[in-house]
Amino acid sequence: MNAPLQLNALRVEDLSVWHGQQQLVGGISFAIAAGGVLTLLGESGSGKSLLAQAIMGNLPASLRATGSIFLAGEHSDAADGSRRQDGWGRRIALLPQEPWLALDPTMTVARQVAETYELVSQSAPDQQNESLRQARSQAAASARRALASLGLEAAADKYPCMISGGMAQRVAFLATHAAGAPLMIIDEPTKGLDVDRRGEVLALLQAAQAEGMSLLCITHDVWLARALGGQLAVLQDGALVEQGGAEALLAQPRHAYTRRLLAADPARWPLPEVRLPCAQAAVIVEARELSKSFGEQALFAGVSARIHAGEVVAVSGPSGSGKTSFGNIVLGLLQPDTGQVIRAPDLPRTAFQKIYQDPAAAFAPAIPLRRSLQDLVRLHGLQWQALEALLERMRIAPALLDRLPRQVSGGELQRIALARVLLMKPALIFADEPTSRLDPLTQQEVIALLVEQAREVGSAVLLVTHDADIVRCVADRRLALSPAGQSVQ
Amino acid sequence: MALDRYFPSRKRRGLLALPALAVTLAATGWHKALAHGDESGHAHGSIAQADKDILTVVGPWELTGLDPTRSGYMFARMEVLETLLEVDDAGQLQPSLASAWSVSADGLQWRFVLRNAQRYHDGTALTPASVLACLQRAQARPGVLRLADIASLRLEGQTLVIVLRRPFGPLPYLLTHYTTQILAPASFDAQGNVVAIIGSGPFRIRSIALPQQFDVERVPDSGAGRAIQRARYISVSRAETRTLLVQSGQADLAFSLDPPSIRALQNSPRANLLSAMLPRTTILKLNAGHPILADVRVRRAISLCIEREGIARALLRDPDLGATQLFPPSLARWHEAALAPLHTDLPQARSLLDQAGWLPGSDGVRRRQGQRMELNLSTFVDRPELPLIATALQEEMRQIGIAVRVIIGNSSDIPAGHRSGQLQMALAARNYGNLPDPVASLLQDFGPQGGDWGAMGWDNQEVPALLAQLAAIPADSMARGNAERTRIVALLQAQLPVIPVVWYRQTCAVSRRVRGASIDPFERSYRISSLQWT
């Protein structure tokens, strides 16, 4: 497949990861040409991070790997991780998930980058004594040049806690990249990022590729896979289901799982039938000239809006524009600086409900779900059967209720949270990034249920999401926030 | 991953050595940096054997101030300050700064011939005028000189003349007391406060760190052979710590050892034990003015419930120390061998209380007309055995139906309680050899108003009168007062204004590094000038 003289940057043969006798990842084989890109696409739980760890050689002690790994043609047994550890930084690099956690919080950014130049890339330990100081200042200079090249000169003397997530990602990239490893493994670089940030990440990776680096990119983000191009492999439950050129594979997926995965991408969701603005429906809540700021920073000002029964309104705006605060003001959880919120007078307080980004945080963690829900049913004198019916519609098995919130998966818990909210016969549901922590397939399911059930009980939905595609697919209209003012589309 | 990779073995050793190195540095460098100036000349390597040539004395007493009335006894014990007269082990007066003394026939005019050519430690001459100044100062302050009714103090050449208004036989003994110590004029500031200790004894002060420590050195050209040249007193309040210091070879002389420590030191390779009976008695001071204790039957009942021998055996490890009368055998003139000893008899104690109208209540505590027989017993921790004895007494009094609350406080609570009249019972140790002639002490204790460490609210005129008669007898013809003494002892035994509990034996640990140690029965001196290094 490749030119004979050009070695593969990475070749993996029959790689498996085991927990005891249980195979977590099985029989993976692939190769990345020098300067090439391979994207591993899969949901969380598909074993893609384990795969990355197995290749790096830093699997947790309870796991073991089998198979063969060829790094720039050099063979090593997959089980023998320590051999590849010697090449960390110099021959194989890893850009970790959530790079802001990967930077040492107590060290300035510049020193963390310089450290790689000093200790990893200058491989002359014998000369250290005579030129330790010199090496250090050279490394510092290289680090500053590198930071400047990515527009980070202002952040050089800052600590990780003082810089944004995007900057942290670039810093981590530089620290990883400094020793010039020809192969970089990138783990979920776009997790939780909004559109602009995703663009930055893509640019970074494309620049690295342009320098001749080989990339192994692990992601669940179909958009990124498409943008990076190169080779694509789809992973399901620890097994490769499909592999090929990205463009071709994305255009014509053969495997059913790949098809479902691609269909779950909000960009591919079916557009809803066009609905008229329900001006004739009753006004649930009216916001008049709302403004809010935190300290010096103004979030939004002069926002006025009416929300009618049964409509889905998406709140949009750049991050930091106060989307969550706006929703909380509408619910009455937060007081606006100026302006007022008028709720329909005949509605009880419990008619205004909220769905949270992290469903696990919205339940009392120490008591089983059943107890929480029973408490609610008892408090309002409701029928348990009504709840059971709701749960059935949410496709929740009753046995799940005997678990604690953290013992239930995010998608399931979000659906239970939805059932809990619907039980209150709400007039308005404020859904604050309800699916941003969920995998694409689950996300699609939860959003669909939310909209469908809300419409069924006639509840309005105030949806905050960073994903423009979701907005496009489900929202009846958009409410854009900005510090200057608002615009309704 | 392989954890051993974290430390190549060389690095591991290096890291482990780091704290050890730092501790060594701290032990030497740190101390060097902060050591007191006068010790900076010492080598720092030898931690335990430091101060080989310094005799270290430890005792419980703290230096509460420079004034002789406060801590003068410590400077006397370390032989820094001297008094006009001294006493020998038998209590006989000896010349010191005064070489001779005499009294007029009417007993009112005393003459003390001062020695010539004495010098203070600062090199100035010990002039009669400086002696007079010190005594005048002592007279103006609380102290024993007030016991004698002094009309005037004056000088006639080398002779000090003291004129009294009433005869006072024990006067020379007062001049042995530490409150009459002689200090050089340079010791005082303009207001007459003591700012330095400059005396005339064989040792002079090298440094003082109040309240815990002072160092002395021998005055040049005194002492021969391997005599002690430097000594140090350290106040160590806990008896265990003093014992540990002896056991670890850090202390050469240790005083006021508690009985368990004595046992611990008996076979010590480092130290010998010396002991001597002191004229000190542990007494139960009673407020005879208190409604419960005013009745002599109650006082006798309390005395009868005390197991003196048991307490002496269990707590002092010496059954002979049970105090069958107030004065121990070492006070030969005052100890009456013929006197019926105080003893233990619980049935008799109970019947005495019955007679006094105190009848057993349902809770075991006696009552009279609705009043419970409850008493407070104050004591203090300066002497380690006192709280223990108090505890034993508490239980013994409970056996005859008296509820006692033990209050362990400070020694000053007792004089304060005496003066405020709040005190009910107190357990204290009284040294009748405070002045070598007990008459002066007894005058303080059993005078017309009683005394801080003696009778309280005791309605008795006979004892004060007898004591006054004794006081009029000149010090060198003490043999004359036998009849009075016998009567006083008998009265105290019968009336029990204070109840004797146990006598006292001073035990001192002496390092095997020195020889020639002896105990002063009057606790006036540690006699370090006569010690020799072995």
Place this chain on the structure above:
Amino acid sequence: MSSLSSSLPLLEQPGPRRWRSSQRAGLALLVLVAGFALLGPLLIPTDPAHQQLARYLETPSLAEPLGYDQLGRSMLARLAHGARLSLSLALLSVLSAAIPGTVIGLLAAWCGGWTERVLAALADAVLALPALLLVLLLAAFAPGGFWPLYVGISLALWVEYFRVVRAASRILLASPQVEASRLLGFGALYIVRRHLLPALLPRLLTLVRFGLAGAVLAMSALGFVGVGLQPPTPELGVMMIELLPYYREAPWLVAAPVLVLFLGLLGLLLLSPQGEAA
């Protein structure tokens, strides 16, 4: 490693909390010591104050397994009474610090604003002094008394509960779980019962454990400097001080209260869940 937890649900064990072996040992020790303190005084008929001077420091025998103390009192009886007194005094002080501390902490977090600031200032004032110093000062009023000790230890300890409860409650009260419950119509009591207390309980128990250990140690320390409970009260700290001088002649005497205290404290410390060892 995020994928690990979801791909390996078996690694995280749901269900009842499992006890580590050290915790089991801790519990056993505590039961042992508490049983001795509670049942000892009932089962041992001897009066702990009864003294037989002739039997001072008598060595242990079958009749008196721990022998007699320096005043010829039954050591076993005194030890049992001492353990009971020490533990109950410690428990009493800790509980009377924990309950008001927790309630005030909840109140401060709930009310916020002015109330909170006043209470926090009060706590800061108490915290300004190390606890033992505060207890020493209070105990100096009436040395040997039970009340100054009790009041002092409680006064010094309530602040910890207040601070921990207030800090944790503030975070919890602002958390989505409480917000959700409020939106669903639940009242204050429900939120305290279902959200705050379950979250606070482990931390409170840790504080109680350390508080108990600290109170017992503080009492013995106060005894050592002469302001603790006074002899002849059989209290562990007092007994240690009293018997310390006899450590050579009768080491078992001083070892006995030390051992009881040590085992009790060891039990309390071992009981801590992992990560709370400090």
Place this chain on the structure above:
Amino acid sequence: MDLNRFLSARGGQRLAAALTPRLLQAVLVALLVGTLCFFMTRMLPGDMAYRIAAGRYGYDMVTTEAALAVRAELGLDRPWFMALSEWWSRLLHLDLGVSQVTSQPVLAEIGHQLGPTLRLSLLAMALSLLVGPTLGVLAGLHPGRWLDRATLALSVGLRALPSFLLGLILVLLFSVQLGALPAAGHGDHGGILLPALTLALGLAAVSCRVARDAMVQVRQSEYFAFALTKGLSPAQALVRHGLRNVAVPVTAYLGVQLVMLVEGVVLVETIFAWPGIGHALVHAIFGRDVPMIQGTALVLGLMFVLFNALVDAACALLDPRGRA
């Protein structure tokens, strides 16, 4: 470099802002100690004027006139709140009065005692930091292995032992059995070592576990893993990233340990006859010497606040997160 930036103009402001609460705390200490001591003088049994006079002039010199003079001079006949406010004002002017036992100014006595106490507590702190965190880091590198278990057992054992007993055991071991170190007293060379060791072991018992837990956490942290994957050797990662981050909680915990230090000083000075403030406080309590109680408690409290302020500054220096 860090230090300079931290102490630069803005850093200085931030430092000042961080230390203001400590200053407030210092005033609180003074008021609290002063108020307690004021009421102590009033509530101790017996007549206060009498007691003060006795303290000043000696028991034999006390007369009714002397007590009356004291009463008038100190305004003891005035209402308590007026007396209290004057008491406070004298306290804030650092007029601590005269010891009732020694008749020396309290300030002068404390001046003598402060040096030994500071020396003892600083050496104890240094020793504990050398022993505790070092063992803790080593244990944390191999959680569950023998060193981890041994330090756990040792630390639990040390914490269950009252410090006066620990001191005794150390003396018996080092002085009596081995003859290696002096048992007590401060004149001898090395006399500071045993009391400092007694204190330090108690402190290290805790800091060891803090460091151990921190090390375990750091080792599991993403930044530590990142330091390794970016190519640092394990030893380099440990020294450059591990120790720095372990130092943060260990330093923060120092603040908590200060309580133990100040409490320990009181006990350890007493058993080792170390002539410091703790020893003086215990003696003052024995002697009911209220001016001395007030002075020593005040200085111990202020020492606590000062050390706390230093710990705050050290934390801010080590951990930029608190600074932002």
